[in-house]
Amino acid sequence: MIEFDSRFSKSYSTAYRWFVATGVVVVMLIFFLAFNFFNALTDNQLDAREQFLNKQVELAAKEIQNKFETTYEDLIFFVNNLEPWTYERGGNEELAFEMRARRIFNNHRNILDTLIVSFPNKTVSFHFDEKNNFNKSILDSEDFILESRSSKIKFENPSKGVEIIGIFNLDRFLGDELGNYYLGLSSEKLLYRNGELFGLYEYLPRPGYKILPSTSEKLDKDVKNGLRGGYQGFLINEIEGKQFEAIIFQYPFNLYPLEDTLSVVFIQDKRIATAGIYSTYFYLLIGLMFLLLLVILILYRFIKNARISNEILKENSEKIKGLFKQQSLLLQESKGFIYFQDSQRKMTSVSSEVKDVLGYEADGFRTSFHKYISKEDLNRLNSVITDSIEKRLDNFSIEFDFLHKNGEWLRVRVFEKLFFDDQGQFTGNVGICTDCNDRYLSEQELLKSNNRLVSVLKSLPDIIFIYSNEGVFLDYFVQDDSLLISSAQDSMGKTIMEILPEPLNHKIMEGFEKARKTGKLETIEFEAISRSGKKIYETRLFKLDEERMISIARDITGQKLWEKGLQEAMESAELSNRAKSEFLANMSHEIRTPMNGLLGIIGLMEKTELSKNQKEFLQVIKDSGQSLSGIINDILDYSKIESGMMKLEGSVFHFKKEVEKILKIFTALIQEKNIKLKYQFGPLMPEYIELDKEKLGQILFNLIGNAIKFTPRDGEISIQMFGEAFLESNVILHFSITDSGIGIPKDKIDSLIEPFVQVDGSATREYRGTGLGLAISNKLIELMGGELKIESKEGKGSTFSFNIFGKVWTEEEHVLDSSSSIEEEDFIWEQMAKSYPMSILLVEDNETNLKFMKMLMKELGYEVTIANNGLEAVNFVKDRDFDLIFMDIQMPKMNGLEATKIIKGLETKRNIPIVGLSANAFQDDINEAIATGMDSYIAKPVQVKDIALIIKKYFESKIKKEVN
Known part of the structure; x- marks a missing residue:
């Protein structure tokens, strides 16, 4: 029993020791496996993170450099296409230039801060303010204050005497670009600039990081040599006062023509990158008591993590493949290829783009590229290479000719980066060969052009x-x-x-x-x-x-003599023009004076009892007189335009209502000829607009009247109107009037806008007129900033289109024209003296006009006092009281203007309303009369209704004053 127990105890002890030994071995094996697995997984995690940071930093640097190069090239193109006379001509040239400047800002908003353009006679500045408004400023000089975070680059075009100064906000640009990249938690995006590291805070680079010397020296050296690099070292966050070990990757770039040394630097806190692994294995060690379960769990997690890592590696491989594809596209776009050579200058590899550039397969070119270089260029290339190696130069570049596979010589530029070991021995190089044949040919052409220029200068x-x-x-x-x-x-x-x-x-x-x-x-x-x-x-x-x-x-002796003769001729022409204006003014007065009596008497006769024949005869006389009056008005209007006396008088009015009011004038004529008239207001037509209403009405009246006149019965007329927004509150109004009339011969279209010209100029022509309507309309359209276009086909009809400029007003801000016309509602003016009693003085020297005015006043029910000249008028006013004075302008002894000055100077008589009655219809005559003191002005020939409304107006004004 004891022996059995001893054997059992010995067996149990042996088993226990075996079990313990086995357990210890298993535990040690697990620890060993766990330790090695942890290291492998940590290395794998760090490798994946390093690959990610390496590619991201390259993408960021290239993107920044490409965007800045695009901006630089756009500004070069912009300054080369500027014209020095932009602001001398103004108008569309100035507008087109400013729109191009705005497009430059829109395309490069995050880089460009201010754009200053200097012309020979003007310096203009453009920038966006805090409210995102595009502002233009005129500078007295090129002096300006450059903000600390801005850089200035000048672009010159000496041949045209223009230049551009671009002010770049590099901090904002670099901050915006780096802000586009997300690197994950505990990662930082830094900017290396001239030996300093800047962190990204609120999308603006600011100092705050420092790398310990052991790492920073290597980083500085690589950046200055233009080499990318990856490192592991310690960083100090100077803002938070923390030091940590980090994975560091940098990719250098340059912003030509700026001379800053720049590189994008991405960092990752190494502890955070592997923090998940530490957490996992902490629980692993605690679970040693569950050894078998833990082993299974470790195997499971290993398999799972391996699968995830493989997926990540696969994904990263795809990204790397994509990046290599992008690099190939970039090389193809720049017409270049990359090659590598060893210390013996033997080409070890060459990129496949060599076929696109030179036409050769990569393998064949690698072994025999020397054959495709001329002997002279090959000796020059070898000399440069040997000299660069002896001087330990980092790089060199050279241009020479390469023989293309098609037999043509192609100009290329070679850039090579040389590598040396620690002992200074040459170990190899990497080179980029780019096709610069187009630029070379351009330079050669420029050289020839310069030679031709010298030849021209000599001649x-x-x-x-x-x-x-x-x-x-x-x-x-x-x-x-x-x-x-x-x-x-x-x-x-x-x-x-x-x-x-x-x-x-x-x-x-x-x-x-x-x-x-x-x-x-x-x-x-x-x-x-x-x-x-x-x-x-x-x-x-x-x-x-x-x-x-x-x-x-x-x-310029001959030119000066010619200019002197021209000046004398101009002075003579001005004297002739003034004489013509005086003649037209006199003609206006002399013709309008009898016309006033004629048309006035006709108006009074229409109120009398007449037979049918008498009414017909009277209507013929009236139509003839009005036609003659219209011809006189056309001649005077064209004379005013031709002499530069016509001016624009802007007012705010309801656009659509005014157009419809003009169309209503033609209602009777349209119905008589059974013409189908259609009109349409297109998009962007403003409700209220500011421009010269009277001039627009005159243009439309002439063009629509012509369309109706030349359109046969049962014809059609179409009027189209639409707007086009222009510089904020301005608008371009487009009008098109199309008729189905007789049309215009092609050879007659250009001459239609000339004065006194008609398509049919014969005495037997069917359509009558002065031939001034289109000429006046064309001049008025040009005065309002537009252009008249005529399209026509004989027998098919014509289209008259034009555009003018105006200012848009909203209903809330529109202001009524202060010179609103007198209310013209119909009222009973016969014997109106009973309702509007007034004491009236009539000053007139012409017998015909005097008879007409007496008859007119009698028709209205007034007995007026008559003065035959200004002197008599002054004497009457001194002795008697009058409620209203009608004053002619041109009279003997004392004219109406002088009489008005005297009356307005009388203390007790200065408030008497004085209304000018004159055949002088020029605006200058009207302005002079109003400035002299006259309260209103009526140009002859006058209408009965005009006189009646004037009397009504001043009677109501008199009653108001008496009440107040």
Whole structure:
């Protein structure tokens, strides 16, 4: 029993020791496996994170560089396409320029802060304010305050004398770009700039990070050499005062033409990157008591994590593949390929893009590329390579010709980065070969162009001299030496002050210094005694380049004599024009005066009892008189336009109602001819608009009237109107009037807008008229900033279209025209003296008009006092009281204007309303009358209703004053 127990105890002890030993071995094995597995998983996690950061930092750097290069190229293109006369011409040229400037801002908003454009005569600044408004400013000079976070780049176009200064907000741009990348928790996006690291706070780079020297030295060296790099080291967050170990990746970039040393730096806190792994294995160690279960769990997690890692690796591989594809696309776009060479200058590999550039397969090109370079270029290339290796240069670039597979020589540019070991021995290089054939051919063409320019300069009749900045003669291009003050050859090496006589030398030198300092063209006219006699010269001084000045002088003696003759001719024409205006004014008065009596008497006769024949005869006389009045108005209107006396008088009115009011005028004529008239208001037509209502009405009246006149019975007329927004509250109004009339021959269209021209000019023509309607309409359209276009086809009809400019008003802000016309509602004016009693003085010297006015006043029920001239009128006013005065303008002894001044100067009589009655219909005559003191003005011929409404107006005004 004891033996059994001893054997059992021994067996149990052996089993226990075996079990314990086995357990210890298993535990040690698990610890060993766990430790190695942990390291492997940690390395895998860090590798994946490093690959991710490496690719992200490359993408960010390339994206920043590409966007800045795009902005730079757009500004180069912009300045090369500017014209120096943009603000001299104004109008559409100025508008087009400002729209292009705005597009530049819209395309590069996060980079560009301010754009300053300098023309020869003006400097303009553009920027967006805090409210996102696009602002334009005119600067007195190029002086401005540059913010600390901004950089300035100047773009010049010396040939046109224009330049652009772009102010770039690099901090905002870099902050915005880096803010587009999400790296995950505990990651930071930094910017290396000129030896400092900047962190990203609120999308703006600010200092705050520092790498310990052991790592920063290597990073600095790689960035300065233009090499990307990955590191592990310690960083200090100076803002939070923390130090941590991090994974660091950087990719350098440059912002040409800025000279800053730049690199994008992405970092990841190494502890946080592996924090999940520590947590996992902490629970693993606690669970050792559940050894078998833990082993299973570890195996399960290992399999699962391996699967996830494989998926991540697969995903990263796809990304890497995509990046390589993007790199290939970039090389294809830039027409280049990459190659690698060893220390013996043997090409070890070359990218497949070589076939796109030179036409060769990669393998064949790698072994025999020397054959495709000419012997001269190959010797030059080897010399540059040898020299660069001996001098331990980091890189070099060279241009030479490569033989394309198609047999043509292609210009290429080679850039090579050289590598050396710690002992300074050359170990190999990587190179980029790009096709620069187009640029090379352009440069060669430019060289030829320069040579041609020199040939042209030598053949020009102008006197051309080139100087140093000190005014020393360096070169010349002169065809006729007799035009010079002294020999051109003798001037070389001497100064302007030495060669030119006083005081001319001081005048020229003053302009020379001004042109040199400002960089602007200076033009000087002067007289001098040349070898061929006294001459007048015009010379232009401007900068040729930073070291030289140039002057171009021309003999303008003949031109000055011609200008003097032209000036005398212009003065003679102005005298003739004034004489014509005076004649038209007199003609207006002399014709309108009898017309006033004629049309006025006709109006009164219409109120009498007449037979049918008498009414017909009277209507013929009335129509003829109104037609003659219309012809006179057309002639006077065209004369005012031609002499520049026609001015625009803007007012705010309801657009659609005004157009419909004009259309109603033609209602009877349209019905008589059974014409189908359609009109439509298109999009963007404003409700209220500010422009010259009367001029627009005159244009539409003429064009619609023409369309009705030339459209046969049962024809059609279509009127289309639409608006086009222009610069905020402005609008361009487009009108189109189409008829189905007789049409216009093609060879007659251009001459229709000439005065007194008609399609059928014969005495037997069917359609009558002065031929001034279209000419006046065309001039008015041009005065309102538009253009008249005529399209027509004989027998099919015509289309008259035009556009004018106006200002849009909303219903809330529109203001009624203060010069609103007198209320014209119908009222009974016969014997109106009973309802509107007034004491009236009539001042008139013409017998016909006097008879008409007496009859008119009698029809209204008034007994008026008559004065035959201004002197009598003044005497009557002094002795008697009147409620209203009708005053003619042109009278003997004392005219109406002088009489008005005297009456308005009388203390007790100054409030008597004075209404001017005159055949002078020019606006200047009306303005002069109102300025003299007249309260209203009626141009002859007058209508009975006009007189009645004036009397009614001033009677009601008198009653108001008495009540108050």
